[in-house]
Amino acid sequence: MKAIISLLFFLALAGNLSAEGDPFSNDRNRWMRKAEEAKPVLNKQECLPVALVRAVEDSSEFQGWRYEETGKPSDLYGQGFKSIGTVTLDFGRHLVGHLSFHTKTTAGCLDSPLRLKFTFGERPIDLVLPYEPWEKDRLGRGWMQDEILVLDHLDDWVTIPRRMAFRYVRIEMDGWPGGGYDFAIDSLFFTAQSSAGALKKILPESCPPLMRSIFEVGVETLRECMQTVYEDGPKRDRRLWIGDMYLQALANRYSFQDPALTRRGLYLFAALSWKNGTLPASIIETPVPHPQPNHIPQYAQIWNVILLDYLKETGDRETALDLWKVAKEQIRAGLTFVDENGVYDTSRGQAWHFIDHREGLDVHASSQGILLFALRKTWELARLLGKEEEVADYPALIRRLEKGGRKAWYNRKRGLVESGPSRQVSLIAQAWMVLSGILTPEEGAKAIRTAFGTEDCVMPGSPYATHYLIEAMLLSGMKEEAKAYLTDYWGGMVRKGFDTFPEAYDPADELFSPYHFVPLNSNCHAWSCTPVYFIQAYPDVFLR
Ligand code: RAM
Numbered sequence: 001m002k003a004i005i006s007l008l009f010f011l012a013l014a015g016n017l018s019a020e021g022d023p024f025s026n027d028r029n030r031w032m033r034k035a036e037e038a039k040p041v042l043n044k045q046e047c048l049p050v051a052l053v054r055a056v057e058d059s060s061e062f063q064g065w066r067y068e069e070t071g072k073p074s075d076l077y078g079q080g081f082k083s084i085g086t087v088t089l090d091f092g093r094h095l096v097g098h099l100s101f102h103t104k105t106t107a108g109c110l111d112s113p114l115r116l117k118f119t120f121g122e123r124p125i126d127l128v129l130p131y132e133p134w135e136k137d138r139l140g141r142g143w144m145q146d147e148i149l150v151l152d153h154l155d156d157w158v159t160i161p162r163r164m165a166f167r168y169v170r171i172e173m174d175g176w177p178g179g180g181y182d183f184a185i186d187s188l189f190f191t192a193q194s195s196a197g198a199l200k201k202i203l204p205e206s207c208p209p210l211m212r213s214i215f216e217v218g219v220e221t222l223r224e225c226m227q228t229v230y231e232d233g234p235k236r237d238r239r240l241w242i243g244d245m246y247l248q249a250l251a252n253r254y255s256f257q258d259p260a261l262t263r264r265g266l267y268l269f270a271a272l273s274w275k276n277g278t279l280p281a282s283i284i285e286t287p288v289p290h291p292q293p294n295h296i297p298q299y300a301q302i303w304n305v306i307l308l309d310y311l312k313e314t315g316d317r318e319t320a321l322d323l324w325k326v327a328k329e330q331i332r333a334g335l336t337f338v339d340e341n342g343v344y345d346t347s348r349g350q351a352w353h354f355i356d357h358r359e360g361l362d363v364h365a366s367s368q369g370i371l372l373f374a375l376r377k378t379w380e381l382a383r384l385l386g387k388e389e390e391v392a393d394y395p396a397l398i399r400r401l402e403k404g405g406r407k408a409w410y411n412r413k414r415g416l417v418e419s420g421p422s423r424q425v426s427l428i429a430q431a432w433m434v435l436s437g438i439l440t441p442e443e444g445a446k447a448i449r450t451a452f453g454t455e456d457c458v459m460p461g462s463p464y465a466t467h468y469l470i471e472a473m474l475l476s477g478m479k480e481e482a483k484a485y486l487t488d489y490w491g492g493m494v495r496k497g498f499d500t501f502p503e504a505y506d507p508a509d510e511l512f513s514p515y516h517f518v519p520l521n522s523n524c525h526a527w528s529c530t531p532v533y534f535i536q537a538y539p540d541v542f543l544r
Contacts, residue, residue, distance in 0.1 A: 022275040023329060031322075035267035035289070038260050039228055040195035047190045049073040050092035053168065055128050062496035063510050063518065065124040067168065073188070080106045080182040086172040091190060094122060094500045094524050096165045096224050096234040101188040103154040108181035113150050115174035120145035120166035122235060122500070122523035127170050129519055138517045143236045148174055154183050163193075165224065165234035165524060167499065196226040200257040201536055207543055211535060214490045218532035221500040222251050225526040229268065229285055230261055233503055233522030239292070240265055241282040242299035243354070244526040246306050247467055251529045254536035259314050266310060266319070269303055270326045277329035279303055281352070296354045297337065298367060300330045301374035308381040321385055328391065331378050334371045335397065342404020344368040356428055357504060357514045358461025362420035365409040369432025372401040376437065405438045415446040416454070426458035427451050428465045431472035444476035461514075462504055463489075463528030470534060479541045482534075486542070490531045501528035 024031075052075055053067035067090060076087055099118070121127040126145075134141045145164050171185070203215055225231045225248060232244040249262040269279050272291040279300040280291030304327040311320040337348045344367045346353050355366040379394040381387075410433065411418050417439070419429040430451045434444035448469075451457045460466045466489055473482035492507050503525035506512040513521050535542040 023277045023325065024270070024273060027322075028271050031267050031271035032289070034322075035264050035271055038264035038267065040260060040264075042193040042195050042228065043197065044097070045192045047091060047095055047192050049089040049188065049190075051090045052076060053088050053090045055088070055124055057128075061124075063123065063125040065128055066497075067124050076184075076188075077186045078104075078106075078184050080184055081173060082176070082182045086170060088127065088168055088170040089188075090168055092167070094165070094167050094220060094224055095190055095192040096163065096194065096227070096524075097190060097192040098159050098161075098163060099169065099188070099190050100157060100159040101185050102157050103151070104184050104186045105154050106182045106184050108179050110154060110177055110181055110183075111179050112177040113152050114154065114177055114183070116149045116151065117170075117172045117174045118147045118149065118160060119170045119172075120164040121168045121170075121519070122166055123498075124168070126519040126523075127168055129517075131519070135516065139236070139515045139520055143520055145235065163234075194223050194226050195228060195261060196223040196256050197258055199255055201255055203535070204543065207535075210487065210491050210494065211542055213494045214487070214531045215535050217494055217499060217501055218251065218490070218529045218535075219255050221524055221529040222248060222255060222526065222532060224500055224524045225529070226252075226256070226261060229283070230265055230526060232282075232527065233525040235524065236520065236522045237282070239282050239284045240268065242269065242279065242303050242306070243281075243296070243464060246302045247464070247530050247533075248526045249306055249309060251532040253309070253313055254533045259310060259316075262306065262310050263314075263316070263319060266303070266307055266323060270323050273326060273329075276333070277326070278333045279326070279330060281354070294352060296352050297334050298354060298370045301334050301370055303327070304330055304374050304381065305377045308377045308384075311381065311384060317385065320381065324381070324385055324387060327378050327381060331375055331391075331394075334374065337367070338371070338401065338404070341408070342400035342402075343408045344371060344401075344405070355432075356461045356465035358426075358428075358458060358465070361426055361428070361458055361461070362422060362424040365405070365417050365419035365429040366426075366432040368401065368405040368409065369429075369434075369436035369438065372398065372405060372436035372438065373432070375401065402436075402438055405433065405436065409433065410439065410443075410447075414450065415443065416450050417447055424458060425451055425454050425456065427469050428458075428460055431465075431469045434472040434476055435468060441476045444472060445478050448473060448476060448478065449481075459506075461506065463501060463525070463530070467527070467530045470530075474534075474538060474541065479538075483541050486531060486534060490528075498523070500524035501531075503528065 051069045052071040054070050056066055056068045058066050131144050224234050229240040230245045230248040231238050232241045245265050268283050268289055273279050278295055281294045281296035281299045282292045337344050339345045353363045353367055355363045375398055382391050409417050417429045417433045430447045433439050460469055470482050470486055503522040504514055511518055
């Protein structure tokens with residue numbers, strides 16, 4: 001069956017990729033082989049639960065719920081499940097992998113199959129909100145981590161086939177067989193997996209405690225997302241997105257220092273690029289690596305920055321030279337959105353322009369900033385590779401985008417970036433205009449400070465956008481403010497009990513979910529691991 005699925009995917013892919021005009025037709029197979037050669041072996045570890053717990057509603061807790069210890073795991077083993085009915089186990093930390101358990105008959109004879117229900121949750125609230133009825137505006141019901149196992153016989157080991165990402169698991173009976181039958185779960189363990197190795201870059205003794213906790217939670221987040229690719233979230237979406245990968249590669253450089261997964265990701269995207277040379281925004285690994293039918297120009301452009309950073313980190317010129325032509329294509333495609341005045345215009349093509357999860361965000365100024373940021377980095381890449389002649393027009397393009405962006409989106413009088421036809425003020429637009437070099441550091445500091453003080457200013461809606469805001473603050477010399485913001489935002493999550501950082505976090509709205517249902521949020525999400533990078537890359541700011 002697996003072979004047939006693989007063949008179907010291969011044929012579908014071949015159909016897509018063999019079309020005329022494909023700039024990479026001679027490279028794809030070789031690139032895919034390189035990606036597969038770089039596939040890491042997963043490190044596995046057996047983990048045991050640390051406590052039996054029960055959910056307690058408590059308005060003083062984050063999202064209104066906490067767990068209270070009710071006993072030791074040994075209280076479960078050997079005890080007839082009939083008297084237990086439902087039990088919740090706490091493994092003490094976030095884990096990714098497979099649960100195994102052993103059952104033992106304690107009374108009677110099994111006269112019908114036994115139904116056991118397992119529900120895995122990353123946060124307390126994941127296990128207390130009812131999943132049904134499943135509303136239409138949510139993502140697919142299949143993302144929820146609940147499984148019913150029907151056991152035809154007991155007194156055996158069972159491993160739940162689906163990989164789970166969780167800290168808490170509830171086990172309950174879903175209807176009892178007849179007669180006086182009873183059984184016990186007499187042993188249970190979880191096989192946790194990650195491709196991350198040992199932490200290579202540790203913090204100095206003198207690191208302030210809260211900063212240390214932020215770093216450690218960031219490292220755990222990254223570790224859990226490092227599987228056979230950089231996953232965005234091991235619970236959801238369990239796939240490789242360029243935007244997430246950029247931040248993971250950055251954090252990896254300042255923690256595990258293992259660039260192999262970055263190399264694999266770069267090659268996977270190159271091998272699976274669309275036949276017009278642009279990159280898909282995300283890749284799903286199974287049953288064979290394939291692109292999701294999407295394209296985010298901003299993500300495609302950021303792929304070039306990952307390649308540049310990878311070259312600078314590793315000195316691996318062979319890979320960078322091999323993939324250079326892909327980088328050029330992303331800039332070529334990005335420039336099709338730029339009008340005759342050097343201004344990024346989203347209406348010039350069909351694409352998903354993604355900057356942040358914040359609803360209603362105007363993306364014009366940010367898109368301008370990202371393209372220019374990537375263009376400068378790609379020019380740097382060209383210079384390092386001795387390819388300037390191939391892209392001799394880049395310096396003039398850089399000036400054109402600088403001039404056009406400044407004229408279109410920077411209000412000099414107010415000292416503020418105003419994005420799009422509605423002249424929207426958002427922090428992320430200020431940030432990208434700084435990171436692109438359109439604003440000087442002094443102008444950037446003024447713009448960010450003014451935006452903070454502007455009524456109706458659109459705040460970042462995710463740790464992803466918050467990353468770029470902090471980076472822009474640092475570039476604008478706002479060291480103290482950057483430190484305070486990072487400490488408040490990520491430190492706030494630590495104080496609220498996160499042991500991995502989530503996809504979406506809004507301090508003003510604890511029940512915020514981009515998917516209209518909090519348990520759908522991914523609570524271990526790659527793009528929020530970047531304090532790892534900030535703390536180590538700017539010790540003079542964060543380790544004082
Ligand atoms: C969601 C995920 C992912 C992100 C995309 C754009 O599906 O949060 O991490 O990169 O959106």
